[in-house]
């Protein structure tokens with residue numbers, strides 16, 4: 001059987017690690033920039049896609065700077081709602097049937113209240129879900145560079161919005177020099193309220209950062225975890241404990257954590273029995289769709305169709321959803337996958 005990109009696009013998929021402010025459609029970005037009285041980086045969508053693409057960041061910090069521009073356009077409720085709505089339509093377009101999207105509400109204040117910053121994307125996602133049938137959940141992201149008091153407030157508020165679709169809590173941003181353990185209280189709050197926890201770790205810093213995320217903050221999933229291989233003992237632990245890794249291949253190349261997709265340790269992690277999931281991180285800045293990421297895994301890392309199906313099921317199985325719902329979803333997706341050849 002020949003695997004094609006079109007076939008991968010048709011496979012039912014789930015995505016667990018994607019930032020809403022990294023998902024603006026280029027055409028929407030132009031409109032929002034004009035509405036905000038700003039000059040868009042280019043006059044046409046192709047130019048914007050090119051301008052926003054981070055293929056030459058020196059490091060994670062430089063990559064994150066590109067997000068600041070997108071965030072500056074998302075300072076009204078209407079803009080946030082629209083981008084969240086369009087995000088879900090785009091996910092449906094490549095047969096993503098479940099998505100956990102993350103955003104940091106604080107970045108949209110004080111232009112709006114924290115409540116509005118929580119609610120505007122949720123409203124857009126709910127509208128998109130009603131139209132497409134895509135199941136969505138939200139992960140609230142706190143930033144390492146912010147005060148731990150802010151992180152704790154975000155964790156408290158995340159719990160208040162559980163009925164609207166918030167399922168998890170995450171810590172992101174510049175990793176080096178900003179240890180996760182400073183935000184341990186926020187993780188405890190999230191855990192006490194039954195939220196799933198994940199953390200960007202092992203991307204801009206080494207295994208010690210991963211250890212903190214797992215052993216101090218108690219997260220159930222690892223965001224990136226790219227540098228896990230530097231500590232084989234920890235790597236074995238992650239494999240044995242079946243801790244899902246949210247792998248973002250292209251993003252890791254763009255932030256120079258790895259030289260190329262082909263040299264990414266994803267193959268090694270998969271072969272060691274780690275629960276590998278594939279994700280886009282920031283589709284606009286990374287210039288990729290989830291389909292592209294699976295295609296790269298196939299063409300650059302040698303993942304077979306069977307292994308791709310395994311990673312797809314890993315993503316559904318690793319969702320921050322109740323077990324009962326996941327079991328039913330995984331059974332249905334497993335059947336669908338078998339039917340697509």
Ligand SMILES: [Zn+2]
Nearest residue numbers: 019172200281
């Ligand atoms: Zn990320």
